[in-house]
Amino acid sequence: MPTEAAHAILDVDLAAIVANWQALRLRHPSGPVAGVVKADAYGLGAPRVAAALYAAGCRHFFVAWLNEALAIRAVVPDAMVAVLGGLIPGTEDACIAHGLTPVLGSLEEIDRWHGQDAILHGDTGMSRLGLDATELSVLARDHARLKRLTIRYVMSHLVAAEGPDDPMNQLQQERFAAARAMLPPAPCSLANSSGIFLGPAFASDLARAGVALYGVNPSPGQPNPMRGVVGLSVRVLAVREIQAGASVGYNGTWTAVRPSRIATAALGYADGFHRSLSGRGSACFDGAPVPLVGRVSMDLTTFDVTAHPAVQPGSWLEILGTHLSRDEVAAAGGTNWYEVLTSLGRRFHRVYRTA
Ligand SMILES: Cc1ncc(COP(=O)(O)O)c(C=O)c1O
Secondary structure, eight states, rough: OOGOOOSSEEEEEEHHHHHHHHHHHHHTTTEEEEEEEEHHHHHOOOHHHHHHHHHHHOEEEESSSHHHHHHHHHTTTEEEETTTTTOTTTTTTHHHHHEEEEEEOOOHHHHHOOSSEEEEBBBSSSSSSBHHHHHHHHHOOGGGGGGTTTEEEEEEESTTTTTOOOOHHHHHHHHHHHHHHSSSSEEEOOOOOOGGOOGGGGOOEEEEEETTTTTOOOOTTTTOOOOOOOEEEEEEEEEEEEEOOOOEHHHHOEEOOSEEEEESSOOGGGGTGGHHHTTTTTEEEEEEEEEESSSSSOOOEEEEEEEEEOOTTTTTTEESSSSHHHHHHHHHSSSSSHHHHHOOOOOOOEEEOOO
8 A cells, every 4th residue: 555545644753763773782792682572563563673773784583472482583594593482382392493592491302302592581570470488499409400401591581670770670680690509601782771770780691672663762761772663643634613512522521612723633542542542642743732621532532733834634743752761651551661552553554664
């Protein structure tokens, strides 16, 4: 479909993703920076993102599930593709056939894995996946149990790396050192995007960067060192002139207090534009904010464009991009950037920029 015919355009700047990866590499000189491309590269399209990173030299990728690994394997033929979700029973042969590296997080998974390469995951505070203290001490007494394996990395995941003063960071760093000491010597992997900015104590042989690649600030409260990656613009379908007292949208949650112009835009909660944004948040027209009014519905959202006579059917409103602070959009929806990105719908026309 030609871009001009689109009802909404999601603009993904692959060159900016690569530039962000290069910038993170400079911040993590102790070892390479892997691309975390789970959840379809945080909603932006894993095969496209992985191929761009691979072309730039990235040779380590993390996904959550086997099907995500298979979706990128062809475009990153000789790279490490690690499956963070662990070794779900029945996936072992596919992992071997496609040269995938499972992230093993329990003794049961270790014993069941009949492939060779593996990442061992130690739980240092997340209490979700990963070898717990009891399992680590069993392994400490019995390294023979790991003899069949090539341990590519021992890894753990930080709970609160975006808060440099959070005491949990230090605690996890100490627990990680203790966990590594219980296992056979192997390279290690600790920092996520924000962890890369925590300083040398959190440097490791492999960082795992997700959200910062996609332009989100890894150090909230500081200037964002990452380049913007995502733009989302939607088309105005209709503009209504309404009288004072007229209500807008489902359940009439917004009523005009003066004669108003209401623009109906091609975006709804089916596109990941959360219903919790109803009556909050805004879009941008020509660099100026236009407030969202009434309920977000499945395919449509309404904006008060009374102050913008130039908005007409066919105009474009910016939902994400240069004029709107990304944090603003997430905060208005009562969520964070991870959720905003991974929710972005599949109905948008996508444009991938490579330069
Ligand atoms: C185990 C693990 N490592 C790394 C990442 C990447 O984190 P971030 O997107 O904060 O860089 C994630 C994401 O949730 C993760 O679960």
